[in-house]
Amino acid sequence: MPTLSFLSNSISRKNLMALTGLFLCLFLVIHLAGNLQLLLPPERAQTQYNFYSQLLSHNYLIKLVSYALYLSILIHALDALILTVQNWRANGAQGYVYDRRRTASAWYSRNMGLLGSLIFVFLVIHLKDFWFQYKFGVVPMDAEGHKDIYPIVVAAYSELWYVLVYVVSLLILGFHLWHGFASAFQSLGLYHSRYGKWVKYFGWFYTIVITGGFILIPLWVYFFNY
Amino acid sequence: MVDYQLDDVNPEMSFLEMLDTLNEQLVLKGEPPIEFDHDCREGICGQCGLFINGRAHGPLAATTTCQLHMRSFEDGDTIYVEPFRAKAFPIIKDLKINRSALDRIIQAGGFISTHTGDAPEANSIPIPHHVAEQAFDSAACIGCGACVATCKNSSAALFTGAKVSHLVILPQGKAEAATRVVQMVDQMEKEAFGNCTNTKACEVECPQGISADDILRMNFEYNKAVLLVDGK
Ligand code: HEM
Numbered sequence: 001m002p003t004l005s006f007l008s009n010s011i012s013r014k015n016l017m018a019l020t021g022l023f024l025c026l027f028l029v030i031h032l033a034g035n036l037q038l039l040l041p042p043e044r045a046q047t048q049y050n051f052y053s054q055l056l057s058h059n060y061l062i063k064l065v066s067y068a069l070y071l072s073i074l075i076h077a078l079d080a081l082i083l084t085v086q087n088w089r090a091n092g093a094q095g096y097v098y099d100r101r102r103t104a105s106a107w108y109s110r111n112m113g114l115l116g117s118l119i120f121v122f123l124v125i126h127l128k129d130f131w132f133q134y135k136f137g138v139v140p141m142d143a144e145g146h147k148d149i150y151p152i153v154v155a156a157y158s159e160l161w162y163v164l165v166y167v168v169s170l171l172i173l174g175f176h177l178w179h180g181f182a183s184a185f186q187s188l189g190l191y192h193s194r195y196g197k198w199v200k201y202f203g204w205f206y207t208i209v210i211t212g213g214f215i216l217i218p219l220w221v222y223f224f225n226y
Numbered sequence: 227m228v229d230y231q232l233d234d235v236n237p238e239m240s241f242l243e244m245l246d247t248l249n250e251q252l253v254l255k256g257e258p259p260i261e262f263d264h265d266c267r268e269g270i271c272g273q274c275g276l277f278i279n280g281r282a283h284g285p286l287a288a289t290t291t292c293q294l295h296m297r298s299f300e301d302g303d304t305i306y307v308e309p310f311r312a313k314a315f316p317i318i319k320d321l322k323i324n325r326s327a328l329d330r331i332i333q334a335g336g337f338i339s340t341h342t343g344d345a346p347e348a349n350s351i352p353i354p355h356h357v358a359e360q361a362f363d364s365a366a367c368i369g370c371g372a373c374v375a376t377c378k379n380s381s382a383a384l385f386t387g388a389k390v391s392h393l394v395i396l397p398q399g400k401a402e403a404a405t406r407v408v409q410m411v412d413q414m415e416k417e418a419f420g421n422c423t424n425t426k427a428c429e430v431e432c433p434q435g436i437s438a439d440d441i442l443r444m445n446f447e448y449n450k451a452v453l454l455v456d457g458k
């Protein structure tokens with residue numbers, strides 16, 4: 001039965017990796033679009049961003065999507081772990097004594113597991129500081145009766161080390177996507193020798209916009225809003 | 227790793243002739259010769275895979291070990307020679323490995339079912355020239371295992387992709403397309419090869435220049451078989 005075979009072989013496991021990965025990619029677009037509101041002038045950003053956060057946390061559709069999102073991250077990471085351990089095993093007990101295989105491929109394409117693990121660590125920090133704070137922390141109300149999350153964001157991005165953690169983490173995400181976006185389409189077999197390079201170029205464009213956009217926010221807040 | 231010294235290496239020697247010369251000297255000294263695989267020595271059988279100076283088939287791209295010559299090295303160099311390493315390629319002795327796992331993938335589906343006997347009329351099935359060429363590009367795979375050896379995941383995706391592709395591209399291969407790809411991919415799994423992560427190192431090292439697009443075609447054919455056709 002095809003429905004039960006989603007872990008049975010390497011291609012099905014890669015399909016799962018690609019589908020969850022692309023879902024996360026789609027989420028990043030929406031996440032970035034929403035967060036660009038943080039670039040607005042402070043007063044405007046405060047009311048608007050607090051309103052936006054309220055909207056997100058009270059909408060059932062968004063709630064549903066967010067559960068799919070948590071699940072995707074967990075499945076993506078778990079599948080990554082399974083794939084990576086299998087790959088180590090497939091290498092056999094003895095590695096090469098003299099190994100220059102790295103000359104034949106890009107370093108980020110060979111280290112997706114490591115890049116992904118670092119992203120996972122970043123996600124834990126990120127969710128703890130904002131998402132957990134918003135949901136379970138004590139957050140004062142703003143003038144319009146929305147949870148006042150905006151000052152918490154600004155306070156976080158007023159620390160240089162914190163901004164640096166974000167910039168570095170986002171660059172790591174960028175390398176993950178530089179390979180991952182096109183790789184996902186290739187894993188799914190959605191590829192044609194004539195159009196393949198456009199998928200790759202679009203992946204690079206996507207990566208630059210997403211990574212650049214997300215990096216801009218903490219830097220902007222640090223330099224202009226604080 | 228064992229160190230051997232070999233003097234007076236002729237730059238025109240092939241890498242395998244250099245090993246032959248070394249073995250002759252070892253035998254004269256009463257030592258056991260170094261075991262290594264080879265057959266055609268003209269780059270078409272795929273037997274001669276060695277891992278030389280950290281790369282599959284040595285420093286040149288798109289070259290088998292038998293087609294590598296000593297002029298590609300400097301006088302006085304120390305050269306590291308290892309067998310192709312992967313769990314699916316057990317070492318028989320020294321540099322000789324067992325590549326039967328690749329044969330079993332072919333046995334699982336890398337064929338078409340047809341009547342044997344007289345060759346059919348060549349032009350009874352029209353095949354455009356570019357399609358024939360494309361199939362031939364994939365069929366050029368000699369099964370040497372360099373793709374597995376150079377893959378950080380020891381994946382046989384390029385090999386299997388090539389074997390799936392050269393049949394599915396042609397009209398004769400379409401009838402069994404779904405069962406073929408499912409069975410070959412399942413066999414690849416049983417042989418404990420790793421999972422492809424699209425690093426494309428394989429297409430760089432492949433002596434026949436098989437394109438990694440064959441992997442993507444295999445993925446497509448597999449997903450098509452599972453989603454649209456019952457592959458079993
Ligand atoms: C926002 C976060 C993330 C996004 C947008 C993302 C996106 C992607 C994409 C699109 C792929 C390509 C899928 C494929 O090749 O089939 C991928 C692959 C991968 N990801 Fe992620 N990922 C994220 C987080 C993570 C995390 C947290 C981990 C690990 C804990 C991880 C580990 C991996 C690994 C090991 C691969 C396989 C590499 C490959 O097949 O080439 N990723 N990711």
Ligand code: FES
Nearest residue numbers: 267271272274292
């Ligand atoms: S010995 Fe046949 S390909 Fe090298």
